[in-house]
Every structure is written in structure tokens, then in C-alpha cells.
Amino acid sequence: MADKKNSTQRACSRRKFIKNTGLMGTAFAGTMVSGRALAEGHSSSAEFNQAEHFSQLGPEFIYLNSGTEGSMPNSVIESFRKNIDQWASNPTDSYETDEMLGKHQHYNREKVARFLSVSKDNICLTDNTTMGLNMVILGLNFKATDKVIITNHEHNAILSPLSVLQEKTGLSVIKRDFPAANILSTMNSDELLEFLLPDTDELHGAKALCVSHVYPTTGVRLPLEALRKKADALDIKYLIVDGAQAFGMVDISRGRENITYTDFYACPGHKWLNGPPGTGILYIKNSRIRPPEFYPILSQRMTKYSGHQGEAGEPFPMVEALQVRGCSNAPGFSAMLEAIKFQQELGGAELVERQILSLSQQAKDFILSRSPTALVSPFKAPELLSGLTVFFPFNWDKPDQIFHDENTASKIVQALLKENIQIRSIGFDDPLGQGQKRYALRVSTGVFNTEKQLAYFQKLLEKILKQIFQPK
Ligand SMILES: Cc1ncc(COP(=O)(O)O)c(C=O)c1O
Structure with missing residues (x-):
């Protein structure tokens, strides 16, 4: 509980810091598609962006945790x-x-x-x-x-x-x-x-x-x-x-x-x-x-x-x-x-679902391409898919080395937060855990997220998974 609060405070202060120091850029602003674009299947067409409609998130914060809490678009606020x-x-x-x-x-x-x-x-x-x-x-x-x-x-x-x-x-x-x-x-x-x-x-x-x-x-x-x-x-x-x-x-x-x-x-x-x-x-x-x-x-x-x-x-x-x-x-x-x-206005629930699943597929494909056995979320049957991508931490350079402990998962979450990217760790019962909870990482791809943001997250995750498991 305290950890979550502190991490939220850190994320807020970091965002303020970036804003205050003038380092805030639009590099990760990405694009979000409008209803018309969703309907026409142009998921990359730029009609408006996160900064415009979710301005409280800010353009530089990559928020991949709608599963814990969503944000609010300006109109809702x-x-x-x-x-x-x-x-x-x-x-x-x-x-x-x-x-x-x-x-x-x-x-x-x-x-x-x-x-x-x-x-x-x-x-x-x-x-x-x-x-x-x-x-x-x-x-x-x-x-x-x-x-x-x-x-x-x-x-x-x-x-x-x-x-x-x-x-x-x-x-x-x-x-x-x-x-x-x-x-x-x-x-x-x-x-x-x-x-x-x-x-x-x-x-x-x-x-x-x-x-x-x-x-x-x-x-x-x-x-x-x-x-x-x-x-x-x-x-x-x-x-x-x-x-x-x-x-x-x-x-x-x-x-x-x-x-x-x-x-x-x-x-x-x-x-x-x-x-x-x-x-x-x-x-x-x-x-x-x-x-x-x-x-x-x-x-x-x-x-x-x-x-x-x-x-x-x-x-x-x-x-x-x-x-x-x-x-x-x-x-x-x-x-x-x-x-x-x-x-x-985005095109309705069906199109929003499609958009969220398409972003989630990008995250799943990324994990599958490097460490298929690390992926926990189903990826084969379309009817079981969701906007949540859950995977165990793994050593980027030795992708068969997979970790299930709480400490490793939370270290990665904190390292990403320092880069202004919010995901979360999640513990659950698994028969292979022999009575101990296993901990994984969870990425939520919300409707305000973009392919560009995910690509940046992937780059940073790769960097962290390389650094964290490096022999000292
Ligand atoms: C499956 C599930 N049920 C219930 C809840 C609690 O949701 P709420 O805060 O809307 O009560 C959560 C929150 O994460 C959840 O994941």
C-alpha cells in the first residue's frame, strides 16, 4: 500500500520535474485515433493525441496501468x-x-x-x-x-x-x-x-x-x-x-x-x-x-x-x-x-475493444519474440484475449532464465517508473509455485495508449532486462 503511494508520488514529482526543467518533449506523445479513423481501420492515422484529450496524464507519461485505475479525458473532468x-x-x-x-x-x-x-x-x-x-x-x-x-x-x-x-x-x-x-x-x-x-x-x-x-x-x-x-x-x-x-x-x-x-x-x-x-x-x-x-x-x-x-x-x-x-x-x-x-465518439465499444486488443497484441508479440515461455496471458485463442499482457521477468540475454519472485518484478516496475512508464507487478497462485505466489509484470494497454508509446516501453524494458540481470 505504502509502496504504491510512494511510487505514485514519485511519478507525479518526476512529471513535475520534467515539466519544470523544460525537458518535456512530445517524443512520446504518440497519436490516438479518432472514431472515424478507428472505423476506417486506420489505426496509425493521427487525428488527436493523448496530450490533447488526456492532458492530466501529460504527453510524456506512458501510463500502462488502466487495470488498476483509468485516467479521465478532459471532457469527463x-x-x-x-x-x-x-x-x-x-x-x-x-x-x-x-x-x-x-x-x-x-x-x-x-x-x-x-x-x-x-x-x-x-x-x-x-x-x-x-x-x-x-x-x-x-x-x-x-x-x-x-x-x-x-x-x-x-x-x-x-x-x-x-x-x-x-x-x-x-x-x-x-x-x-x-x-x-x-x-x-x-x-x-x-x-x-x-x-x-x-x-x-x-x-x-x-x-x-x-x-x-x-x-x-x-x-x-x-x-x-x-x-x-x-x-x-x-x-x-x-x-x-x-x-x-x-x-x-x-x-x-x-x-x-x-x-x-x-x-x-x-x-x-x-x-x-x-x-x-x-x-x-x-x-x-x-x-x-x-x-x-x-x-x-x-x-x-x-x-x-x-x-x-x-x-x-x-x-x-x-x-x-x-x-x-x-x-x-x-x-x-x-x-x-x-x-x-x-x-x-471514438467509434463505440466494439471499435475501442479492437483498438485495445491490437495494442495488447503488440505487447504480447514483443514478449513472444524474445521469451515465449515468459508469457502468461493467452495468445493463441482470440476469444481469450484482453488488454492485459502478463509475463514473468526474464534475462534479456538468456531469455530461458525466467524469474517468479516479488522482488525482481517490483525492481523492474520501479526502474520503468524512473523512466516515466507505469506498469505494475501482480502475484498469483500457480501450480508450479508449490504453494508460493508467483509474481509477474502486467501491462494494460488503454485506449489512450499508442503504438509509439508501446515501442518506447519495449525499448526501455529491453534495456532494463539487460541491466538488471548483468553479472556484477
Ligand atoms: C477482478 C477485480 N475485481 C474487483 C476489483 C475491485 O474493483 P473496484 O475498485 O471497482 O471495486 C478489481 C480491482 O483491480 C479487480 O481487478
Whole structure:
């Protein structure tokens, strides 16, 4: 925690230093493509650049860590500021009645729903993924006899509420292990899902399958349509998906990644979408779900659910109960719409996904060209790809020498940060680690990144991987 804070401070001060000393150049400004250019497939055509649209990042900072936090384009920052000003000037109306800032959030939910091709009654705006997953996992009426399936790579956002439930109800959590990184990287979706979720008595009839859409550990994407088929084949009641590393990168409004394949999907606005901090979305497929199947655990409307009926005799959509929970980050929710608009102006979610994957391919190809066994992220099956590229540190001059320890990974992250390039290290369970976590490097290629920036990152990584393993 402290390390991360210090490294952020260092990066900021370094940027200020570069600016102040006049060393700031446009060498790495690179280019970002506009919607028209994306649509026409001219990924190298220069229509605008990072400095112009993400001016807070600055032209010289190569930020390759959208998986931890996104940045915000200028239009989102402007909208966020405007909303805060409006709130401060008229707090009561803002909270009580304002269409965009008010507590019910009908307007913003409608807009988000339209972007995802679902209905407003399926959407609740949250502070983050963790909040959405907690609302779902603690809201569903799990019993002691229920089984819930997870993998050994789930985030604490799933593990934490599940551990509370385990203690409170005694339900069983079945943890399925991912294959070793060297096997995972060459698998396709059928092979992986068969490995993770075989048709066994143990898994059959589980109450819920709680998995991530894209794994922060390895960058593997689990296609939602295939997950749904697996869940149905195993007679699993709820498919609950952690979309923290997918929304804003993967188009979840259509095709095999359609959000409607899931029963519950929680995701952030603040990572790949580049929306404001403290923004997220919870999708609930069954808008009429209600007690005793599901309780709104964080709400000012619980009492209205005790009779299980709304004023007109009909149950309220559950998302309305979850939405009204006191004063929320409504200025942020409204500014998140601006981030959606920004993505639409780039050509929409599908084109943004293509752009992110194309940049990610450049990073994967670079690692593959030098040390193929260092790559953890899948690279063969298109359906498993994401904008996360995970690889173990390796000796550039002896690329078969691969390192899995925390210290080496963090040394490389720090060395890159000194060069004004931000990636991160990530630890995860791997069968070859024999009970010890293995640490790798993770590069996130966001929509504001460019081929030129990646080329520069590759050059610096090569330099560092040569220096760091040099015999003393
Ligand atoms: C898979 C996964 N789930 C959940 C989270 C937490 O996200 P949030 O801050 O939106 O709660 C993260 C954060 O990195 C993540 O990678």
C-alpha cells in the first residue's frame, strides 16, 4: 500500500520535474485515433493525441496501468467539476430533485442501460465493482446446503463477501484451480472451461458460479456465452460475474460477451472506461427479483420490500431499492456518462475493444519474440484475449532464465517508473509455485495508449532486462 503511494508520488514529482526543467518533449506523445479513423481501420492515422484529450496524464507519461485505475479525458473532468459546482450552489435541489444528480438516478441509469442494450430496471449505479458484488453475494439468500464455485484467481471483491457468508451460513465454497501459466497461455476457451468446470457431481447443481470476466492475474478472458452454456450444463442457478477488468475494454452489449448471458454483472466506471473515481455499475438480469430470493442489503428502501410489493401492488425493480441508499457519488455518475460519450465518439465499444486488443497484441508479440515461455496471458485463442499482457521477468540475454519472485518484478516496475512508464507487478497462485505466489509484470494497454508509446516501453524494458540481470 505504502509502496504504491510512494511510487505514485514519485511519478507525479518526476512529471513535475520534467515539466519544470523544460525537458518535456512530445517524443512520446504518440497519436490516438479518432472514431472515424478507428472505423476506417486506420489505426496509425493521427487525428488527436493523448496530450490533447488526456492532458492530466501529460504527453510524456506512458501510463500502462488502466487495470488498476483509468485516467479521465478532459471532457469527463470538466463534467465532474461542473456537477460539483452545481451541487455546491444548490445542494438540496441537487440531491432531492435534480434529474442527473438526484438520488433516484433515473436519467443516468437509462443512459447506461441504453449503452449496454438493456433496460433501466436492470441497472443500479454503484461506487465500484466491490459494492456491486457485495450487494449481490450478500443479498442472495444462500443456505448452509448451497455450493458456490469460484476459481483460485478471484479478487477480494468476491472472496471477502463469500468468506462472511461461509462463516454466517456454513455454505460450501468450491475453489477450482487455473492451470499453470505455461499451459494456460496456449489454451483455447473450450479447453480452459473444461479444465475449470468439468461435469462432475461436485460442481453439478451449485447455487452460484462467481468468476471474473477478465482475470487481473493472467489477463485471460472467459467468454460470457460459453460460461452461460457451462453454467446451464452444470445446472447452476446464478452466474455472477466480476467485470472489473472488462467493462470499457470489452464490448459487453452484444455478441458472445453480451452481459445478458449473466444473472449479475458488477463493473467499474473508473478503470478501462476512464470515468471518475467512485463509479460503477451493477446489472441484475431479473429486474423483479425480490425477497426471500434476494434482499437489498444496502438501501433506504428495505421496509418497502418487507411486504414484497410496491405502491401499485407490483414489486419495485430491485435496482431501485439498491439505488436509493443515501447520498451517493451522483456528480461522478453523471460524469461517467461523459466517459461513455467519449467512447461513443471514438467509434463505440466494439471499435475501442479492437483498438485495445491490437495494442495488447503488440505487447504480447514483443514478449513472444524474445521469451515465449515468459508469457502468461493467452495468445493463441482470440476469444481469450484482453488488454492485459502478463509475463514473468526474464534475462534479456538468456531469455530461458525466467524469474517468479516479488522482488525482481517490483525492481523492474520501479526502474520503468524512473523512466516515466507505469506498469505494475501482480502475484498469483500457480501450480508450479508449490504453494508460493508467483509474481509477474502486467501491462494494460488503454485506449489512450499508442503504438509509439508501446515501442518506447519495449525499448526501455529491453534495456532494463539487460541491466538488471548483468553479472556484477
Ligand atoms: C477482478 C477485480 N475485481 C474487483 C476489483 C475491485 O474493483 P473496484 O475498485 O471497482 O471495486 C478489481 C480491482 O483491480 C479487480 O481487478
